[in-house]
Amino acid sequence: MARSKKTPGLNASSMADIAFLMLIFFLMTSTMNVDTGIMRILPPPLPEDIEVPDINKRNIMNVLISSQDRLLVNRKPGDIKTLKNDVIEFMSIHPNDPNYPEVTSRDVPLLGKVPTSKGIISLKNARGTSYEMYIKVQDELASAFKELRNKLSMEHFGKKYSDLIDEEQINAIEKALPVRVSEAEPVNIGGN
């Protein structure tokens, strides 16, 4: 008689506790680290019977890291502090100067004909080189190329390369100034 036909309301007071439990679980397990790193693209393997193409000597800048973590730039002792400026100078455009790499002009969308250096940075390391030093050198090379790209971007778009938003502009700069770092076949020098 006294029974009401309504279903009784569900007691929801423990919901907060359940939600808290789950929240704490996800708080503990979540890792919010963003992975960062230096992107590189490895060259495809060389077929064994192919002859290594002869590249003009003036187009190559040899950077060698010895097993004692010392730098040799073009067979002369180098310094990590000056490496960036050396690379920038090497890769800048110096037409008709036999001491610098050859210059060709390339058609790049948005930019038109752009003179590009044929220079290549050849990075070699010994087996005993420490990874830390190798990354330091890679970082210096990356910052050298970043600076060159910033310069080119300033000339054409009035903006730094790192501030460019338009995908086409970014692609144009990347095409005009590719990161030409050759991670050469490892040489067994200096032992372990």
Next chain:
Amino acid sequence: MSRFKKGLSKETPEISTSSMPDIIFMLLFFFMVTTVMRETEMIVNVTAPIAENVQKLEKKSLVSYIYIGQPREEKLGTESRIQLDDAFANVGNIREFIAKEREARDEADRPFLVTSLKVDSDTKMGVVSDVKQELRKVGAFKINYSTRKKVVRK
């Protein structure tokens, strides 16, 4: 006078907690969405080197990791070892590993796979070179040297 006094009780009113579950749920969903569960247990120590010019690794689902560093267990020596998934591995295992990683991804995504090399800064380049040579042979050309970002103090 009593008419005015009636409504003003001196006790502070209780704060309604009925919206607390909603707030907690919101937090919960935020963490559920952002959380990335660590899939592998580290058996080598990796302290990534510091670099300035770093790029963010986007699309985590397309990244496969290779760890190189000193084993955590001291009795295994101090020589750098390669860790793939949950176990120690040799350079020869990389081919298998990459094939497995490719198999696990959608066919359309396979060309965009990135291999992230998480290498300890004390490692010698010999091992890293071997791994790189193997990756070249297998055709996993896109690599990422994992580094920490240098904090620039001004």
